[in-house]
Amino acid sequence: MHRGRSSAHWKQRAEVRQVTMTAQEARLCGLLLREHFGEVVERVGTHLLRSGAQNLRTVANESGTPLDLVKKSLCVLMKHGACSFRAGRKGPGSPVEYRASCERILLILRYPRYIYTAKTLYGDTGELVVEELLQRGHMTMSSIVKTVADRLTHNMEEGRRVEYSEVVSTFSKLVETHFLQRCPPVSEAVPAASTAPMIPGSGPASSGPAASAPPTAESFPDCYTVPHVSLVGWGKRRRSGEDAAEEQGVSKKAKTDEQTHGDEGVYWQVNFERFHLHFRDQTIISAVASKLDQTSSEIVRTMLRMSEVTTPPSASCTQALSANEIFRSLPANYSISRPILDQYLTLLVDDPMEFVGKSGDSGGGMYVVNLHRALTNLARATLESVVQERFGSRSARIFRLLLRKHHLEQKQVEDFAMIPAKEAKDMLYTLLSENLVHLQEIPKTPDHAPSRTFYLYTVNQLATARMLLQHCYKTVANLIDRRLFETKESKRLLEKSQRIEAIMASLQASGAEPEQLTEVEEMITAPEKQQLESLRHHINKLDSAENQVDETVFLLKAYVNSTAKATQ
Amino acid sequence: MADVKVKKESDPADVAAIETRSKIKELCQQFPHGITDQVIQNDMPHLEAQQRAMVLNKLLSLGHLDLLKNSSGLLYRMKDAQSASKMKGSDNQEKLVYQIIEDAGNKGIWTRDIRFKCNLPLTEVNKILKNLESKKLIKAVKSVAASKKKVYMLYNVQPDRSVTGGAWYSDQDFESEFVEVLNQQCFKFLQSKAEVARDSKQSPMIQRNSSFATSHEVWKYICELGISKVDLSMEDIETILSTLIYDGKVEMTIIAAKEGTVGSVDGQMKLYRGVNPVIQPTGLVKTPCGLCPVFDECHEGGEISPSRCIYMTEWLNF
Ligand code: SF4
Numbered sequence: 001m002h003r004g005r006s007s008a009h010w011k012q013r014a015e016v017r018q019v020t021m022t023a024q025e026a027r028l029c030g031l032l033l034r035e036h037f038g039e040v041v042e043r044v045g046t047h048l049l050r051s052g053a054q055n056l057r058t059v060a061n062e063s064g065t066p067l068d069l070v071k072k073s074l075c076v077l078m079k080h081g082a083c084s085f086r087a088g089r090k091g092p093g094s095p096v097e098y099r100a101s102c103e104r105i106l107l108i109l110r111y112p113r114y115i116y117t118a119k120t121l122y123g124d125t126g127e128l129v130v131e132e133l134l135q136r137g138h139m140t141m142s143s144i145v146k147t148v149a150d151r152l153t154h155n156m157e158e159g160r161r162v163e164y165s166e167v168v169s170t171f172s173k174l175v176e177t178h179f180l181q182r183c184p185p186v187s188e189a190v191p192a193a194s195t196a197p198m199i200p201g202s203g204p205a206s207s208g209p210a211a212s213a214p215p216t217a218e219s220f221p222d223c224y225t226v227p228h229v230s231l232v233g234w235g236k237r238r239r240s241g242e243d244a245a246e247e248q249g250v251s252k253k254a255k256t257d258e259q260t261h262g263d264e265g266v267y268w269q270v271n272f273e274r275f276h277l278h279f280r281d282q283t284i285i286s287a288v289a290s291k292l293d294q295t296s297s298e299i300v301r302t303m304l305r306m307s308e309v310t311t312p313p314s315a316s317c318t319q320a321l322s323a324n325e326i327f328r329s330l331p332a333n334y335s336i337s338r339p340i341l342d343q344y345l346t347l348l349v350d351d352p353m354e355f356v357g358k359s360g361d362s363g364g365g366m367y368v369v370n371l372h373r374a375l376t377n378l379a380r381a382t383l384e385s386v387v388q389e390r391f392g393s394r395s396a397r398i399f400r401l402l403l404r405k406h407h408l409e410q411k412q413v414e415d416f417a418m419i420p421a422k423e424a425k426d427m428l429y430t431l432l433s434e435n436l437v438h439l440q441e442i443p444k445t446p447d448h449a450p451s452r453t454f455y456l457y458t459v460n461q462l463a464t465a466r467m468l469l470q471h472c473y474k475t476v477a478n479l480i481d482r483r484l485f486e487t488k489e490s491k492r493l494l495e496k497s498q499r500i501e502a503i504m505a506s507l508q509a510s511g512a513e514p515e516q517l518t519e520v521e522e523m524i525t526a527p528e529k530q531q532l533e534s535l536r537h538h539i540n541k542l543d544s545a546e547n548q549v550d551e552t553v554f555l556l557k558a559y560v561n562s563t564a565k566a567t568q
Numbered sequence: 569m570a571d572v573k574v575k576k577e578s579d580p581a582d583v584a585a586i587e588t589r590s591k592i593k594e595l596c597q598q599f600p601h602g603i604t605d606q607v608i609q610n611d612m613p614h615l616e617a618q619q620r621a622m623v624l625n626k627l628l629s630l631g632h633l634d635l636l637k638n639s640s641g642l643l644y645r646m647k648d649a650q651s652a653s654k655m656k657g658s659d660n661q662e663k664l665v666y667q668i669i670e671d672a673g674n675k676g677i678w679t680r681d682i683r684f685k686c687n688l689p690l691t692e693v694n695k696i697l698k699n700l701e702s703k704k705l706i707k708a709v710k711s712v713a714a715s716k717k718k719v720y721m722l723y724n725v726q727p728d729r730s731v732t733g734g735a736w737y738s739d740q741d742f743e744s745e746f747v748e749v750l751n752q753q754c755f756k757f758l759q760s761k762a763e764v765a766r767d768s769k770q771s772p773m774i775q776r777n778s779s780f781a782t783s784h785e786v787w788k789y790i791c792e793l794g795i796s797k798v799d800l801s802m803e804d805i806e807t808i809l810s811t812l813i814y815d816g817k818v819e820m821t822i823i824a825a826k827e828g829t830v831g832s833v834d835g836q837m838k839l840y841r842g843v844n845p846v847i848q849p850t851g852l853v854k855t856p857c858g859l860c861p862v863f864d865e866c867h868e869g870g871e872i873s874p875s876r877c878i879y880m881t882e883w884l885n886f
Contacts, residue, residue: 291846295772343773352819353846382850384816389853393815401814418747418811468852475857478866478874485875486884538884548851549858555850 021049021102024473031480032108037076040065044073048083048100055088055095074098079137081269107272109476109550114275118179125152125162125170130179130270138183138267141171142229150236164231172226178274181224183267184217217269227263277313280558284374287381288355292347295336299344300355302329303369314565316372322363338364353377372562379465379559382552386468387436394419395427399459402437407456428457435467462563469556476549483542490535497524497532583687586667588615588623593632593646602636602645630670661688665696669706669720674728676709676719749795750808755817757781757789758842780821780839783809784831802831809840819843856883 021029029049034042047063048054054062060070077083082104088094111134119127128148133139139147145167152162174180217223281304289297306329307318327341336344345367348356354373360366380403388396397417402408405416414424431437442454487494503520524532595603595611608620624644627633636643668685669677683693697720700706708718709727721727758781765779787805790796812818821839825832852858856879857866866872874880 287846290848291844293772340771343771347772347776378847381816381845381847385847385850386853386858389849390859396816397811397814400816404814416810417814418751418807420744423744471858471863472852474863475852475855478857478868478877478880479855481868481874482877482880534885541884545851545855548854550851552851 022470022473024470024477025102025106026050028109028473028477028480029102029105031477032105035480036108037073040069041073041076044070045077045082045100045105048077048098049102049105053086053089053097053099055097057095059098076137080104081137106473106553109546110554112547113279113550114270114272117275117278118174121177121179122170122173125167126174128152129167129171129174133180133268133270138269140265140267141168141227141263142231144268145171145229145231153236168229168231175224175226175268178224178271179278180268181217181271181274182220182222183269184220217271227266229263273313276554276558277308279554280371280375283378283555283558284355284369284371287353287374287378288348291353292351295334296344296348298331298334299326299341299348300369302326302331303356303367305329307369314562316562316566317357317368317370320359320366320368323365323367324363326367327364372566375555375559375562376461379556380461382555383436383461383464383468387431391427391430394423395431398424398427399431399436402457402459403461407440407458409454409456413457432457436464462560465556465559469553469560472549472553472556476546476553479542479546479549483539486535486538486542490531493528493531494535496528500524583664583685585619585623585626586664586671588612588619589627590663590667592623592627592644596633596644596646600646602634602643604641604643608644626671630673661686661692662696662699665693666700666705669700670722672719672721674721674725676711676721676727678717678719682720746796747808747811750790750800750805751811751815753790753793753795754786754805754808755812755815755842757786758812758818758840762842776841779841781841782831783838783840786840787831806838809838812840816845817842856880 026046026049030042030046033045037045043063044059044065047059051059051062056067056070056074059065059074060067063070065073074083074085077100078085081101083098083100085096085098088097114134115127115131118130122129125148128151129144132144132147145164148167149162149164152167153160156162171180281301285297285301285304288300303318303321303326306321306325310319311317323338323342323345326345327338330336330341342365345356345358345365349358349367354370354377357368357370357373358365359368384396384400384403387399394417398413398419401413401416405412408416410421410425410428413419413428414421417424419427428437432439437457437459440456440458441448442456443449444452444454500520500523504517507517507520591612592608595608599607605620608615608624612620624633627644628635632646634645636645664686665682665688668682671677679690679693679697682697683690686693688696697706697708701708704723706720707723708720711717711719758779761781762779765775768775768778770778783802783806786809787800787802790800790805809818809820813820818840821841823837823839824835825837827835829837831837856877857863860866860879862872866874866877868874
């Protein structure tokens with residue numbers, strides 16, 4: 001019998017994890033900060049993450065960074081909502097303290113998904129609006145509109161251009177659907193003497209007790225109000241000189257523009273919560289499509305869309321909808337009759353995944369989407385899939401068996417799973433040593449004698465999900481590490497190819513002879529080309545793997561959060 | 569139940585009971601149309617009523633006698649005269665051992681217990697057993713309960729599950745492959761049923777309902793496939809179907825059924841259907857780290873590290 005880890009021990013570990021940031025999270029945050037903001041911000045950011053709330057001078061001393069660099073770093077972090085400040089704990093007059101948010105930094109990982117989603121919903125314009133905002137943290141509406149219009153125009157054929165009004169309309173739609181929101185206004189209550197960098201939209205320090213949380217964006221009435229701006233004009237094409245600078249990643253300061261548009265001081269940010277709700281809904285919809293069929297998923301999509309506004313983000317199920325209402329709201333091209341809709345709804349309610357529940361009989365039957373239960377069941381399927389892929393289908397059989405029957409003795413596991421004793425024992429041992437299953441000892445007598453003790457195997461879904469979440473963080477960090485390593489290995493070659501591309505571009509612009517171009521092109525040898533090719537392949541693969549792991553992160557995290565809310 | 573209690577020592581009463589039994593059987597053979605209780609009483613006047621009843625019950629439960637009813641009351645009649653003829657030419661000791669083995673039914677009995685019951689020396693018992701085996705009157709069966717333990721039972725008796733371990737054992741070994749083959753076949757059956765239902769383009773409810781198969785249907789399909797050497801019961805198939813539920817490939821619903829419906833047990837019927845997976849393998853396991861056996865030992869700058877990882881290299885070059 002293996003008595004390695006009792007569940008009590010396990011629980012304890014899981015709880016410790018919950019309150020403090022784990023080593024895996026810290027490592028990943030560091031890598032993300034370095035990639036997006038450079039090494040100084042990484043140093044200051046990771047220091048703050050580890051130390052908890054600290055004032056400016058302490059951060060500078062302890063992280064060994066000059067004060068002005070610390071200030072700049074904090075500015076950057078605050079602009080992106082990754083850092084907040086509040087009045088010192090030592091009473092009035094004590095220095096303002098800063099705190100970094102691990103949760104927020106980890107969202108950097110999801111940037112490609114936010115951008116991609118904006119593109120699917122609102123086209124290229126939506127994509128660029130969200131991309132600009134993510135890159136800069138916060139901006140005024142007028143500067144977003146101008147920047148995006150410029151970028152769109154630049155990518156168009158000569159002679160075509162994008163009107164500001166087009167971008168304004170997309171921007172307004174994004175606000176209307178709550179994907180963008182105003183940054184909460186900065187409170188004036190911060191001690192004026194403080195040397196704190198004050199960034200609008202970074203969450204105000206409250207004048208109240210230091211412990212109070214900063215107000216959320218949504219607690220301000222104008223959160224989703226688009227200001228009236230006087231913006232007439234169209235995007236401008238950049239000249240090629242600016243272009244090169246932009247391409248090389250030299251982030252230019254937004255041109256200071258003498259014109260005023262009437263929205264000065266009103267800054268906007270991406271509403272991550274809203275995107276997450278959208279991701280959650282998409283996850284549920286595609287699970288329904290996979291388990292049942294397209295029509296069922298379309299019905300669930302309709303239900304989710306209808307209750308978007310009426311259901312609070314943390315609700316465990318959507319507002320109840322009558323079959324009549326659902327029928328009226330189905331997309332016009334879905335021509336199913338009313339009785340058939342009823343059949344679909346009944347089948348959805350019958351399905352053991354419990355995506356949809358019936359809450360009453362009025363209006364032809366009242367239905368809800370079981371958000372919390374759907375997440376719980378999808379997280380369970382995720383855990384099962386991990387065991388299946390890693391340890392094979394028969395270990396997965398044992399794992400599912402334990403998830404369904406909760407407490408089983410080894411003999412029962414063998415009998416239910418129909419796996420020979422020796423194999424079952426090996427599999428259980430492996431799962432046990434990987435912390436995927438746990439062993440509970442139930443002594444029949446007070447002396448805890450092993451011969452008079454029940455040994456019951458069990459799976460704790462929540463604890464396992466938390467553990468796998470940590471595995472995901474470590475995995476993403478490994479992928480990033482590998483990506484950095486691959487790039488470093490080919491650094492010289494990459495630089496060479498970039499140089500040559502630049503020469504080619506300028507030659508082309510000056511109308512050089514074709515022979516001249518091929519000559520330059522051939523400066524890269526065939527084996528070098530091949531190496532570049534395989535490097536590109538590797539980077540792409542690592543990139544898309546990072547995004548895929550983030551999907552696992554999203555689902556597990558959504559489940560953990562939803563469970564926390566459900567048990568509150 | 570007197571037999572059970574006296575298993576350990578050879579009780580003269582036990583031997584007496586066995587003798588009484590063969591006497592009654594002889595009597596029945598003399599009167600192939602059946603005998604009444606009175607006939608037995610007349611033939612064996614010294615036999616107490618209680619003991620007589622016990623012996624008769626035993627014979628009935630072993631299936632040696634039939635109980636009939638006619639105008640004159642209850643009649644006992646020999647069920648099958650075959651074994652008696654087989655025993656021709658056997659001496660009394662052989663008959664006694666045969667009787668003991670017969671009593672053991674489909675659970676069998678091991679040599680030591682036979683010896684205690686018949687009170688013969690071990691060498692003698694072994695000789696008789698060999699003899700009976702060669703005449704194909706009895707057989708030795710290995711028990712899964714304890715290895716190397718052989719039990720004897722009549723030649724044409726199907727051994728009990730507790731002896732063979734059921735359909736899943738052959739010669740004490742759990743037939744893991746057999747189980748997996750059945751698991752796959754059952755799934756195939758349910759899957760094709762679900763496919764046919766989907767392709768029928770009927771209303772969703774009809775589609776779902778026609779994707780269901782009762783355990784009886786699955787059982788019939790497997791029997792007709794003829795992949796099993798042993799006879800499988802419907803329960804055996806339900807055990808296999810349960811493994812498919814734990815594989816996440818099949819779902820089960822229990823419905824109420826009219827008494828007497830084919831495949832229903834206690835007014836209930838189990839319905840099974842093959843289902844689609846709800847998600848594709850999750851992102852984590854699409855990376856080498858998600859499947860890595862040295863995940864915990866891997867650190868940047870360590871002996872095992874992402875930069876030097878061969879799993880990564882292999883995966884990247886794939
Ligand atoms: S980088 Fe390689 S060694 Fe490290 S966890 Fe991933 S697969 Fe395993």
